[in-house]
Amino acid sequence: MSAPLVLGIETSCDETGIGIVRGTELLANVIASSMDEHARYGGVVPEVAARAHLEALVPTLREALATAGVGLADLDAVAVTSGPGLAGALMVGVGAAKALALSLGKPLYAVNHLVGHVGVDLLARPEQLEGQPLEYPTVALLVSGGHTSLLLVRDLVSDVELLGETIDDAAGEAFDKVARLLGLPYPGGPEIDRAAVGGDPTAIRFPRGLSLPKDLEKHRYDFSFSGLKTSVARWVERERDEGREVPIADVAASFREAVVDVLLTKAVAACTDLGVPRLLLGGGVVANSRVRELAAARCAAAGIRLRIPPLALCTDNGAMIAALGAQLIMAGRAPSELGFGADSTLPVTVIQA
């Protein structure tokens, strides 16, 4: 069988993504984001996101087909994110995908969003010198405004294990909240990154969540960012109360360092503990320069091979869903039953719903 031509639909958060792949070849990756509409609220508003998905869906779909230069009749299958994510947002994609597949008489694959973040690394890219396929097992650190998860991937289509995840806020949310605290706009990630330039990351020692020995017993690979956020708020309030000017660059750099440090300490610990010399990054927070920098340094020091997909494929997108769908097809999997739903808490062990 030649490599399957798959269209992927992603609507789990605030990006409407339609991607088209042929096996591991990326043909189109079109994203419509409702981020600007959320800016005034300081975070993603589920109903605003869901409304935007419905409006963006057909235009995004048409643009992806035009970009890929393929017709719907050429497709071998449709793939869609079944979860995890925002329920109302997911349902727009699920409803559309089922109807599209039925109108075309094509098989439909309902897939896991988080596993999609890993699968996207399989998409061949000319600039990738190594050009090697994903090696197993690999540890994957997925960080965005919606999730912060550490996975052990033994096989993309059959064996993915959740090592740990955030027990409260996602890392991206912490960036948004601290940005607000510092009077910076939404989304917070790039703003904190900018504000941190020239700041001293060691100026203030903010706490690393779930890093004390007693926490590590139960939450070795779990994350927590809500205490960190409160700690930054408390520090900033004290400075203001005492009439001192808040050193924004130092606070931003120190806060960012606390987030990035705990992310990579736990990711590298997972690699070391499990004897897995491979780490893959995914999710929108990978856009943060300090995440990439510290990941490169820590992985080099620990002899871990680091893989970071191109940024446009790290944020939520439809190509990752199409890529995972193509892998499932190439592994001989049957299509999903039509009765699947949107599952906002779909576990990573359920790779295909």
Next chain:
Amino acid sequence: MLLAIDTSAGTSVAVVDREAGILAERSSDDTRRHAEVIGDLIAACLADSAIAVADLSGVVAGMGPGPFTGLRVGIAAARAFAVGAEKIVVPVVSHDAVAFRTDGPLIVATDARRHEVFWSAYSGSDASGLPVRTHGPSLAKAAELEHAVAGFDTYRLSEPRTVSAAALGLVAELLYANGRPFAADEPLYLRSPDVTLSAGPKRVTS
């Protein structure tokens, strides 16, 4: 020949034809499982009617009003099916399907959650058989519906759990046959997204 989809209350799918009438209709009253059931209902209607996708002339979308999350599933499905089938989307106000073939004054009220209802009033049907909407669709507190329109008692009240996609499709056929405009191609939410702008970060220390 039209495929019609409505998820403004339950989930309903139908294949209708202006001459032959209802060729297939499948519905579910469940108001929380639109995304789960929509695919099987569409597949069943296509199978029951033995109609090929290519033989359809359009896809009718019930535009609400209805609870947002469910309503969007049907509209998304109708739009996506239309893209795949290379057919037009025909938007229709969902309440018009409930009022289809009414022979007198009628108020249609459907659940809007939070002790509210979506409602529309109709004076009857016109010569072409289309319902004549005189008020709405609007939003009212369920307890205050009787004050929403003068002479409430002179209306018959219909409070369906599911809006029939077959009726929706037949309304669409009549609109087309009589050269009437379809509804606007946007969901009838009738409510703003539920968000309040915060005044800024709250203090964590007292």
